[in-house]
Amino acid sequence: MSMNRRSVIKVIATGGALIGASVLMPRIAMAAWTTKAFEAEDQATAMNELLGSAVEESAEVTLKAPDIAENGAVVPVTIRSSMAGVEAISVFVEHNPTPLVAEFIIPEGTDADVSTRLRMGKTSKVTAVVKANGKFYSASKEVKVTIGGCGG
Amino acid sequence: MAKGIIKVKAKTSGEKTKVKLMAKHIMESGQRKDKKTGEMIPAMFLKELKVMHAGKDVFMANLGTAISKNPYFAFNFAGGTKGDELTMTWVESTGATGTEIAKIK
Numbered sequence: 001m002s003m004n005r006r007s008v009i010k011v012i013a014t015g016g017a018l019i020g021a022s023v024l025m026p027r028i029a030m031a032a033w034t035t036k037a038f039e040a041e042d043q044a045t046a047m048n049e050l051l052g053s054a055v056e057e058s059a060e061v062t063l064k065a066p067d068i069a070e071n072g073a074v075v076p077v078t079i080r081s082s083m084a085g086v087e088a089i090s091v092f093v094e095h096n097p098t099p100l101v102a103e104f105i106i107p108e109g110t111d112a113d114v115s116t117r118l119r120m121g122k123t124s125k126v127t128a129v130v131k132a133n134g135k136f137y138s139a140s141k142e143v144k145v146t147i148g149g150c151g152g
Numbered sequence: 153m154a155k156g157i158i159k160v161k162a163k164t165s166g167e168k169t170k171v172k173l174m175a176k177h178i179m180e181s182g183q184r185k186d187k188k189t190g191e192m193i194p195a196m197f198l199k200e201l202k203v204m205h206a207g208k209d210v211f212m213a214n215l216g217t218a219i220s221k222n223p224y225f226a227f228n229f230a231g232g233t234k235g236d237e238l239t240m241t242w243v244e245s246t247g248a249t250g251t252e253i254a255k256i257k
Contacts, residue, residue: 105212
């Protein structure tokens with residue numbers, strides 16, 4: 001009888017450990033390359049796959065991008081946020097074949113201030129989404145892409 | 153993987169370390185055609201990039217094909233002293249990976 005009881009406890013213990021592991025899983029999955037989000041062909045789907053939550057516009061998110069980009073192959077952008085507890089920053093270009101450009105994970109100690117260069121197929125809205133304290137805040141800007149290359 | 157692809161400029165001001173890095177990579181989007189054969193050039197791009205300092209992650213990026221050729225990133229993190237090492241790990245869409253080390257100036 002006592003043996004039986006012990007094994008029951010053991011089962012409960014391992015089950016508990018498994019539950020613990022599955023609770024931790026989403027955090028790990030968040031950091032991984034999300035194929036579905038990166039391959040989504042419209043922004044709504046990409047956002048949904050990556051963030052899975054509503055996005056609210058916020059003045060505390062700053063997206064610095066040129067008004068006119070003469071060369072769509074290299075569009076410099078900077079995303080900043082004055083918010084505390086920023087965990088991640090993602091960038092979307094609405095009219096690109098795959099709108100999700102990149103997702104940056106901001107560990108503690110790193111500033112919510114990231115610069116990079118994007119590719120843009122054509123004139124489009126660029127949206128930066130900042131994840132802070134589990135919520136999502138965004139800022140967008142229309143960037144005009146001139147194809148002529150003579151400065152328009 | 154003989155030579156590194158990432159160029160790093162990391163400077164510390166005492167409290168913060170400013171990191172600018174550029175990876176030499178074509179970032180082939182998979183949407184261009186080969187002019188000679190008319191066939192699509194398969195995608196080949198950097199998928200993941202991680203920067204570590206003193207055993208701690210300071211920056212991680214999951215990238216798509218809309219990042220420019222020769223990707224550039226700039227960020228700051230708290231801490232870091234002159235001479236410290238930064239470890240960059242990257243993963244390409246082909247599965248190739250690399251680890252490179254740069255020093256903070």
